[in-house]
Amino acid sequence: MNDMKNAGTVATIPSDAEVTARVEALLGRMSLEEKVGQLAQISGADFMPGPKAEEIIRKRGAGSVLWLNDTKKFNELQKIAVEESPSGIPLLFALDVIHGYRTIFPVPLAMASSWDPAVAEQAQTIAAKEARAAGLHWTFGPMLDIARDARWGRIVEGAGEDPYLGAAMAAAQVRGFQGNDLADPERVVACAKHFAGYGAADGGRDYDPVFLSEAQLRNVYFPPFQAAVNAGVATFMSAYMDLNNVPASGNRWLLRDVLRGEFGFAGFVVSDAIAVGNLVVQGHARDGRDAALRSLKAGLNMDMASSVYLENLADLVNEGLLSMAEIDEMVRPILSLKVRMGLFEHPYVDETLLEKVVALPEHRQAARVAAQRSMVLLRNEGGLLPLPKTLKNVAVIGPLADSMEATEGSWMVFGHKPAAVTVLQGIRAKLPEASVTYAPGPEIRKDIPSFFDEVIFSEAQKPIQTPEAAEAAFQTAVETARGADVVIMVLGENANMAGEFASRGSLDLPGRQEELLKAVVALGKPVVLVLLNGRPLSINWAAEHVPAILEAWEPGTEGGNAVADILFGEVNPGGKLPVCFPRSGSHAPLYYARTLTHQPEDHPQYRSRYWDSPTTPLYPFGFGLSYTTFSITNLNVSASQVKIGESVTVTADVTNTGKVAGDEVVQLYIHQKWGSDSRPMRELKGFKRVPLNPGETKTVTFNLGADELRYWSTNAGRWLQDAAAFDIWVGADSLATLHADLEVVN
Ligand code: NOJ
Numbered sequence: 048m049n050d051m052k053n054a055g056t057v058a059t060i061p062s063d064a065e066v067t068a069r070v071e072a073l074l075g076r077m078s079l080e081e082k083v084g085q086l087a088q089i090s091g092a093d094f095m096p097g098p099k100a101e102e103i104i105r106k107r108g109a110g111s112v113l114w115l116n117d118t119k120k121f122n123e124l125q126k127i128a129v130e131e132s133p134s135g136i137p138l139l140f141a142l143d144v145i146h147g148y149r150t151i152f153p154v155p156l157a158m159a160s161s162w163d164p165a166v167a168e169q170a171q172t173i174a175a176k177e178a179r180a181a182g183l184h185w186t187f188g189p190m191l192d193i194a195r196d197a198r199w200g201r202i203v204e205g206a207g208e209d210p211y212l213g214a215a216m217a218a219a220q221v222r223g224f225q226g227n228d229l230a231d232p233e234r235v236v237a238c239a240k241h242f243a244g245y246g247a248a249d250g251g252r253d254y255d256p257v258f259l260s261e262a263q264l265r266n267v268y269f270p271p272f273q274a275a276v277n278a279g280v281a282t283f284m285s286a287y288m289d290l291n292n293v294p295a296s297g298n299r300w301l302l303r304d305v306l307r308g309e310f311g312f313a314g315f316v317v318s319d320a321i322a323v324g325n326l327v328v329q330g331h332a333r334d335g336r337d338a339a340l341r342s343l344k345a346g347l348n349m350d351m352a353s354s355v356y357l358e359n360l361a362d363l364v365n366e367g368l369l370s371m372a373e374i375d376e377m378v379r380p381i382l383s384l385k386v387r388m389g390l391f392e393h394p395y396v397d398e399t400l401l402e403k404v405v406a407l408p409e410h411r412q413a414a415r416v417a418a419q420r421s422m423v424l425l426r427n428e429g430g431l432l433p434l435p436k437t438l439k440n441v442a443v444i445g446p447l448a449d450s451m452e453a454t455e456g457s458w459m460v461f462g463h464k465p466a467a468v469t470v471l472q473g474i475r476a477k478l479p480e481a482s483v484t485y486a487p488g489p490e491i492r493k494d495i496p497s498f499f500d501e502v503i504f505s506e507a508q509k510p511i512q513t514p515e516a517a518e519a520a521f522q523t524a525v526e527t528a529r530g531a532d533v534v535i536m537v538l539g540e541n542a543n544m545a546g547e548f549a550s551r552g553s554l555d556l557p558g559r560q561e562e563l564l565k566a567v568v569a570l571g572k573p574v575v576l577v578l579l580n581g582r583p584l585s586i587n588w589a590a591e592h593v594p595a596i597l598e599a600w601e602p603g604t605e606g607g608n609a610v611a612d613i614l615f616g617e618v619n620p621g622g623k624l625p626v627c628f629p630r631s632g633s634h635a636p637l638y639y640a641r642t643l644t645h646q647p648e649d650h651p652q653y654r655s656r657y658w659d660s661p662t663t664p665l666y667p668f669g670f671g672l673s674y675t676t677f678s679i680t681n682l683n684v685s686a687s688q689v690k691i692g693e694s695v696t697v698t699a700d701v702t703n704t705g706k707v708a709g710d711e712v713v714q715l716y717i718h719q720k721w722g723s724d725s726r727p728m729r730e731l732k733g734f735k736r737v738p739l740n741p742g743e744t745k746t747v748t749f750n751l752g753a754d755e756l757r758y759w760s761t762n763a764g765r766w767l768q769d770a771a772a773f774d775i776w777v778g779a780d781s782l783a784t785l786h787a788d789l790e791v792v793n
Pocket of ligand 1: 143240547
């Protein structure tokens with residue numbers, strides 16, 4: 048079908064009036080059945096029961112097809128939609144392209160560690176280009192759920208705990224996926240998910256109910272979504288769980304009042320998978336018919352894969368429980384997106400395009416740079432890192448050292464085969480002359496595999512290592528380390544240990560990894576720990592006993608090369624943590640932006656909130672080291688007093704005081720000292736990643752105005768800016784001490 052009308056030519060951008068006219072003309076000739084078809088997203092995978100995609104499309108068309116990643120098949124289904132379905136409306140092909148299509152970038156939590164929205168934008172631009180070349184139109188990303196509980200597996204998919212950083216990463220990803228024009232044939236439509244509050248699942252247990260006050264929602268959980276709307280995101284996905292006892296996919300307040308009414312979102316909302324049908328399971332709807340009615344009334348446009356809309360909406364209209372106007376209202380933005388994308392003019396994909404696009408060397412190079420920028424140096428006692436390239440004998444130890452899955456990480460594109468450069472490969476490539484030995488040690492595995500492990504991850508099919516084999520692997524690893532001058536341990540979590548359905552109670556290194564680490568450190572050799580993981584881990588022992596620790600996250604296709612670039616000093620790490628690292632899973636949720644108590648941490652009687660361990664984080668939010676040193680000085684606030692609504696400029700100088708070039712992320716925090724509500728003891732309100740040569744100084748400038756100083760007040764029941772005093776800190780992490788005062792008056 049290569050000669051067919053395809054992507055590759057930019058369609059002329061239709062005016063709003065033209066779009067409206069075309070949509071109304073389409074609606075005017077569509078039957079009720081066809082309209083309902085547009086409200087359905089149907090499965091292209093065989094694992095779902097019910098009629099096959101072809102059959103549904105031929106009969107009444109469909110809004111979209113998901114869980115299919117097959118370029119040829121896209122064209123085949125599109126042909127049925129365009130040539131055989133009654134109104135010939137093209138399909139939108141949708142899939143989760145979360146951190147790359149073929150060229151895999153670091154997982155989103157890692158990308159947030161770059162504190163560099165431009166790098167996230169570039170990554171998603173490339174992901175979009177590859178995905179679009181494969182024939183996909185729409186990705187289910189970015190995931191914008193604030194996550195303050197490291198036990199929650201999906202923390203890996205988002206930007207961490209902070210709304211300000213989260214909003215910056217949200218907007219950047221939307222721009223990367225969508226570009227400036229929905230008709231751009233090298234972009235995909237983005238989807239802000241999961242609206243809203245999913246990251247606050249009780250106990251960090253995936254899918255569990257969420258209870259959040261309106262103030263928490265508006266001040267913490269909504270800002271990334273609002274930022275996505277402001278950046279022009281075309282679609283939203285509703286979340287699975289109950290929010291304050293109302294399932295998010297049937298939540299009128301969320302979908303109509305907040306999203307459309309307040310944020311001004313004009314696109315459409317798709318449910319999470321089977322979420323409409325699940326309103327019955329969740330105890331909200333009596334049956335499928337009731338579920339369809341509740342979701343549609345709540346403002347949910349498209350039913351992802353539950354068939355509940357397909358089966359019930361027409362009857363509900365015929366029986367007078369829904370009006371045609373209500374159906375049209377839901378169909379309109381779906382048609383309008385298809386018109387704006389130029390899908391009617393260019394419904395097909397050029398089947399030869401993908402292989403040309405994925406082969407572009409600049410994609411791999413961008414993935415390598417993104418991985419370098421996202422890594423966080425947690426410890427470097429005695430300047431053990433960077434290692435010299437003259438090393439002769441290096442041992443690389445650990446179950447993740449040569450794992451392509453763990454390197455590419457969680458949320459692979461449907462059907463994608465991991466093809467990453469592993470850490471072992473990266474080190475070997477960097478030291479062609481040296482002896483680089485390798486031993487994995489005992490395997491690590493989830494105690495209770497998930498449904499996904501059974502159907503998606505190959506690991507589930509692998510036989511479980513016997514205790515004897517594990518012990519032998521342990522001893523081999525120690526012996527391998529004994530023969531080396533330097534040992535690089537690569538530990539953490541497998542790709543399937545974070546993500547959907549992958550929450551855990553403990554944040555310790557799984558399996559016998561810590562025991563192995565202790566045995567290797569006991570050999571008395573220099574040991575470097577490289578962590579591959581998708582969530583904070585409570586590496587308390589390592590934090591005291593292992594001299595060098597690099598948090599590499601799940602760094603993607605070029606991850607192993609990026610790790611080696613950093614270990615051997617070709618690149619100086621500059622990432623910072625977008626989440627705090629708790630000392631124990633039982634300390635979660637833990638985050639820096641807490642409100643003060645009557646006995647704060649600097650109170651003379653303060654010891655710890657728990658009597659069995661300190662409750663401070665092991666590593667604070669915003670933390671990360673470098674191979675050089677920086678000083679931040681000369682904090683200046685342009686006025687010590689301003690009126691409500693006015694702005695001040697905050698400046699500080701950052702100097703590279705060390706011997707090599709490096710980046711510092713300068714961070715601005717505020718604290719409102721009193722007011723209508725208690726406010727967090729610190730809140731991030733500005734950041735800038737600054738590259739500096741040795742001896743170089745730059746001045747960083749931030750703006751603090753009404754947007755930064757207002758908040759949604761429980762006491763006032765609205766957005767508010769108080770007349771109050773503020774602390775201002777600028778520094779290199781959330782413990783910054785460089786301080787100034789600001790007073791806001793009436
Ligand atoms: C369920 C997940 O919660 C969501 O994030 C994803 O986009 C859909 N499945 C589709 O695969």
